[in-house]
Amino acid sequence: MSDLKEVCAAVDEQTALDSLERFGDKWDAKYPKISKSWQEHWANLSTYFKYPIEVRTLIYTTNTVEGFNRQLRKVTKSKAVFPTDDSLLKMIYLAMMDITKKWTGRRKDWGTIHSQLEVFFEGRI
Structure with missing residues (x-):
């Protein structure tokens, strides 16, 4: 790899x-x-x-998405059957709220990345 x-x-x-x-x-x-x-x-x-190197690192860095999905799977995997679709949605919603509470950090180079994205995707950001 x-x-x-x-x-x-x-x-x-x-x-x-x-x-x-x-x-x-x-x-x-x-x-x-x-x-x-x-x-x-x-x-x-x-x-x-x-794209500039800063934007490229943002593109290939998927750890946040993968971690989020892993945590959702962990919550839903522990319960074999959900009585209703609503109960599953509620559990996912509550898990999502807990997961996103931990998202306090920012990328150190976000200002540069954001500026470059605005140039490349003018009018879409």
Whole structure:
């Protein structure tokens, strides 16, 4: 995974392609479909490199979303059956309220990211 992360963390598109080639050289014998899939979909994946590095880190950082989903699964998994759909919705709502209470931190570079997003997505933010 660390070799594939080099592709995402590359400074520009050419460096990313070089990293992808190195990844393929190292891992194609064991996992041939990974680099092949990345190369086939490079036209879509490479749009990622038109954004500044701060915005790119925001794009590939999904830990908050994954953590939120994990906590919701934890709450719903402990109860095998819900008597009604409303009871499930209420439990998810209450869990969501508890989860979001812990969201006190901010990204240290949010001001820069927000400014850049306003430039790239003018009129939509």
